Every structure is written in structure tokens, then in C-alpha cells.
Amino acid sequence: MLVDRFLYPVHTLGPGNRLTIWTVGCSKHCPKCANPELWDKGSGRDLPVKELLRMIKEALGGRRPDGITITGGDPLEQPEELLELLEGLSEITDDILVYTGYAESELKDHIEKELLEKLVSKIGVLIDGRYVAELNDGKCALRGSTNQNIIFYDRSLEERYRDYLKQPRKIQNFYCRGKLISVGIHNN
Numbered sequence: 001m002l003v004d005r006f007l008y009p010v011h012t013l014g015p016g017n018r019l020t021i022w023t024v025g026c027s028k029h030c031p032k033c034a035n036p037e038l039w040d041k042g043s044g045r046d047l048p049v050k051e052l053l054r055m056i057k058e059a060l061g062g063r064r065p066d067g068i069t070i071t072g073g074d075p076l077e078q079p080e081e082l083l084e085l086l087e088g089l090s091e092i093t094d095d096i097l098v099y100t101g102y103a104e105s106e107l108k109d110h111i112e113k114e115l116l117e118k119l120v121s122k123i124g125v126l127i128d129g130r131y132v133a134e135l136n137d138g139k140c141a142l143r144g145s146t147n148q149n150i151i152f153y154d155r156s157l158e159e160r161y162r163d164y165l166k167q168p169r170k171i172q173n174f175y176c177r178g179k180l181i182s183v184g185i186h187n188n
Contacts, residue, residue, distance in 0.1 A: 001052055001081035002044040004037075004073070005176060008065060012172045012184030014097045014125075014142065015164035016066025019056065020183065023072035023082075028101040032133035034144065034186055038073035049081055053088040060092075067095030067124075076100040079111045079119060086122035095157055097125040097142075104128045104151055124154035125161065138187040141169050 002024040009017035022035070024044025029036075037043060047055075068089050075082050075098055082098075089096055100107075104126065107116055120126075127142055128149050135145035141164060142150060150165075152158050171184040 013069040018067045019065040020069040023075045026074040030131040049084040069097045071099040126151040
């Protein structure tokens with residue numbers, strides 16, 4: 001799987017102390033994207049999913065995150081690897097949030113039906129849609145622009161997220177591999 005990094009604990013991309021994974025590769029190239037460095041598939045590390053899961057478990061050191069967020073790039077541009085990753089991560093938590101630049105209605109044209117059904121069964125919450133800078137109202141803690149939807153595939157997570165969504169946007173800074181990384185949903 002093409003990945004750039006994972007960080008823990010992240011408080012700015014979902015409720016609680018979350019493990020957040022950034023995948024590499026996105027064909028949408030949304031203007032003013034927060035992570036354009038993750039568009040090019042050649043910019044990441046290609047790790048077997050089993051190795052990535054081993055690294056994640058080792059980094060967690062027995063701690064259990066409150067949830068996991070997978071963003072990028074676009075994780076759904078690697079659907080087979082994403083499913084394998086989700087199957088391993090579902091042993092850690094049932095709160096898995098995935099960001100994609102595809103609208104939910106576009107997924108059936110991009111991903112084979114049976115694979116898409118398996119993916120949806122492992123995703124708790126999906127944030128869908130391309131980022132549109134002109135629609136960034138600076139208000140939602142989980143969406144970059146108002147055209148994006150927050151879709152609950154696991155309805156039991158709604159209340160937890162409802163409380164989180166009442167909060168203002170926050171940015172969290174990490175020092176990683178010699179550079180400062182700001183994590184969260186940014187205003188324009």
C-alpha cells in the first residue's frame with residue numbers, strides 16, 4: 001500500500017485519540033488541496049499491508065486508539081489494499097473514518113460492487129467529495145468544504161461524532177521526519 005505516514009495521537013481528525021494514516025496517490029488534484037504532496041504515487045512508500053499493520057501495532061505499543069482516520073491522497077484509489085488494511089484495523093477499533101475525493105455516488109463507477117460492499121462494511125464514517133476552496137466556510141470540524149458529506153455507515157457512531165462536530169476546527173502540529181506537519185481541517 002502506498003503510504004506517507006501515520007501519527008498518534010491525533011485529536012483534529014475525529015473524536016478522541018486517533019491513529020491517522022495518510023495514503024499516497026490522488027488523481028483529483030483539487031485546487032488549494034491541503035496535501036498536494038500526496039498526489040503523486042511516486043512520493044510514498046510502498047509497504048505490504050501486513051508490514052504496515054505490524055508497524056502500526058508496534059508504534060501503538062499496546063495502546064488502543066479511540067478511533068482511526070485514513071486520509072491522503074485518496075485511500076479509495078487503492079481499494080484492494082484499503083480493504084486489507086481495514087480488515088486488520090477493525091481488530092483495533094470499530095470507529096474507522098475514511099476521507100475520499102469521490103462522491104459516494106461515484107464509488108460504484110470506480111470500485112467493483114462486491115469490493116465496495118466489503119469496504120463499506122468496514123468503514124464507520126465516510127467523508128466524501130472533492131475539496132472546493134470556495135466552499136470552505138471554516139465551520140465544520142471534519143469537512144474541508146460544504147459540498148462534502150459526512151456519511152455514517154455505522155449509525156452507532158453518530159452521537160459520538162455529533163458532539164465532536166459541535167467543536168470549532170483545531171490544528172495540531174507534529175514534528176515528523178525533520179519537518180513540521182499541521183494536522184486538521186484548515187481554513188482557506
